[in-house]
Amino acid sequence: MNPTIQTLLSHRSVRRYTDDPVPEEHIRSAVEAGQMASTSAAVQAYCLIRVRDPEHRRRLVELTGGQEKVARAGAFFVVCGDVRRHRVIAQRAGKPYRARLEAFLVAAIDAALFAQNMCVALESMGLGICYIGGLRNRLRDVDELLRLPGGVYPLFGLCVGVPDERPAPRPRLPVDAVLFEGGYPPDEVWLDALSSYDEEYEAYLRARGAAPKPWTRGIAESFTEPARGDLAAYYESKGADLT
Amino acid sequence: MNPTIQTLLSHRSVRRYTDDPVPEEHIRSAVEAGQMASTSAAVQAYCLIRVRDPEHRRRLVELTGGQEKVARAGAFFVVCGDVRRHRVIAQRAGKPYRARLEAFLVAAIDAALFAQNMCVALESMGLGICYIGGLRNRLRDVDELLRLPGGVYPLFGLCVGVPDERPAPRPRLPVDAVLFEGGYPPDEVWLDALSSYDEEYEAYLRARGAAPKPWTRGIAESFTEPARGDLAAYYESKGADLT
Numbered sequence A, B: 001m002n003p004t005i006q007t008l009l010s011h012r013s014v015r016r017y018t019d020d021p022v023p024e025e026h027i028r029s030a031v032e033a034g035q036m037a038s039t040s041a042a043v044q045a046y047c048l049i050r051v052r053d054p055e056h057r058r059r060l061v062e063l064t065g066g067q068e069k070v071a072r073a074g075a076f077f078v079v080c081g082d083v084r085r086h087r088v089i090a091q092r093a094g095k096p097y098r099a100r101l102e103a104f105l106v107a108a109i110d111a112a113l114f115a116q117n118m119c120v121a122l123e124s125m126g127l128g129i130c131y132i133g134g135l136r137n138r139l140r141d142v143d144e145l146l147r148l149p150g151g152v153y154p155l156f157g158l159c160v161g162v163p164d165e166r167p168a169p170r171p172r173l174p175v176d177a178v179l180f181e182g183g184y185p186p187d188e189v190w191l192d193a194l195s196s197y198d199e200e201y202e203a204y205l206r207a208r209g210a211a212p213k214p215w216t217r218g219i220a221e222s223f224t225e226p227a228r229g230d231l232a233a234y235y236e237s238k239g240a241d242l243t
Helices: A003-009 A024-035 A054-063 A084-092 A101-124 A133-146 A187-207 A215-222 A231-237 B003-009 B024-035 B054-063 B084-092 B101-124 B133-146 B187-192 B195-207 B215-222 B231-237
Strands: A046-051 A075-082 A128-132 A152-161 A179-181 B046-051 B075-082 B128-132 B152-161 B179-181
Touching (some): A003 A101, A003 B003, A024 A046, A024 B003, A046 A054, A046 A101, A075 A133, A084 B187, A084 B215, A101 A128, A101 B003, A101 B101, A101 B133, A101 B152, A101 B231, A128 A133, A133 A152, A133 B101, A152 B101, A179 B024, A187 A215, A187 B084, A231 B101, B046 B101, B075 B133, B101 B128, B128 B133, B133 B152, B133 B231
Parallel strands (some): A046 B179
Antiparallel strands (some): B046 B075, B075 B152
C-alpha cells in the first residue's frame, strides 16, 4: 500500500485539537493542493474564507449548534460556492450571465473536490480535520456575520488543527453495497450486505461511548423531519437559480 | 514535500488511455479509499456504477457529446447520488422519509468527496482519471440506459485508465483569488490577482494546441446561455426535492 492510500485509509474526523497553531505554510500548501483537484471546465466555482476573529468563532459555535471545536480548532474555514467571480467578469465584459441548477451543482461539486484534496493534504502533514455540515443550520446568520456578497454562499465549514485524540475509524458500508456493475441492483442485494454492517456500526458506537444503534435504525430515524428547510430560499437569495 | 501532496499537485485530467486494463484490485482499493472520505452523519449518500458493456459505452459517448474517451478508457463509472437506500430503509422501518434541498446537497457533496478520494488513490497508483461533467447533458437518456430506480441519480461520470499522454497541468487561480481572510474582499482584490493568471492561462492553451483565450474571456462567454436547463426537472423526477 502506498503512502497516499495509507493517508486516505487513515482518515478519521478529529473533534479535539491541541492549542498548537496550524503552520501557515501547511495551510498554503494544502490550498494549492486543493486547487489542483478537477474543476468543471476550469470555472473554479469556490472560495475559502478563513475566520480568525475570536468573537466570530464564538458566534459560529452558536450558529453550528454548539460545536465547541469550531472555536477551539487551530484554524477554521468556511468553504463557499463562488459564482460571483463569473457574474462580475461577465458583467464587465458586457455579456449576459445565465445559470440554472447546473451552476449551483457545479459550485457544490467543485468546492467539495477542492476541500477534499485540501483535507487529504492536511492529513498527510499530520493535521486533523472535521467537516462542519452544521454550518448549514443557520446560513442567513453565517452570511450576515461574514457579510457575504451576492454569488458567494457557504456550503460547509472546516475545522483544522493538531489532533488531541486518535478516534477509531467509523466503519463504512461494505463495498458491495456501494459499487455496482452495469446498473443499480434489486434492493435485496444491498440490503443483504447491510446486516453485518449494522452490527459493526453498533460496536463502533459502543466503543466510542455513544448510544449503540444499528446504522439502518439511525438512517430510518434521520429523515422523519425535513432538515434545514430554508436552504433553498437562502441560496436563491444569493442569486442561485435552483430550477 | 510528502508523497501524498506530490500526488495531489501532479494531477492532470488524462483524456487518452492505453488499451491496458485497469487492475481489479486497484479499483477495489480506490473504492475503499474513496469510502473513507468524510460523509455527512455517515449517510454515505452515493453509489458507483461501473459500465462495462461495450454497447452501453458507445451510447454513453453519444450522450456525453461525443467524448470518445468514455468508450476507450480502461474503466468507466457513473457516480450517483443515492438516497434510495435511506428511503427504502425508512419505509421498511415504517418511518416517514422527508427531505428538502439539504438531502440533495448532501448527496452531491458526499459523492464528490468520495469520488475525489477515489481519484487520488487511482492517481497514486499511476492511473489517469477524467471527470465527465458532460454526463449531465442528457441525464434522462443515461438514466434510461442504466435503468436507474427512484432515489438514484447520476451526478457525473469518471474515466479511469492507464495514461497514454502526459499533459501539462492546467494553471489554477492564484491562491490570493481563492483564500480570503475574515470575509469576501472587494472585487478589485481578486480582479487584480487575475491579470497575470489570464496570461498564464492563455499560454497554457496555446501550448496545448487549443485556441488561446484569457481565462476571464472564457468565463465571460461560458454563461451566455443557461447550460443543462432540464437538470432540476430530471432530479425532481427521481424524487429529489429542490425546495
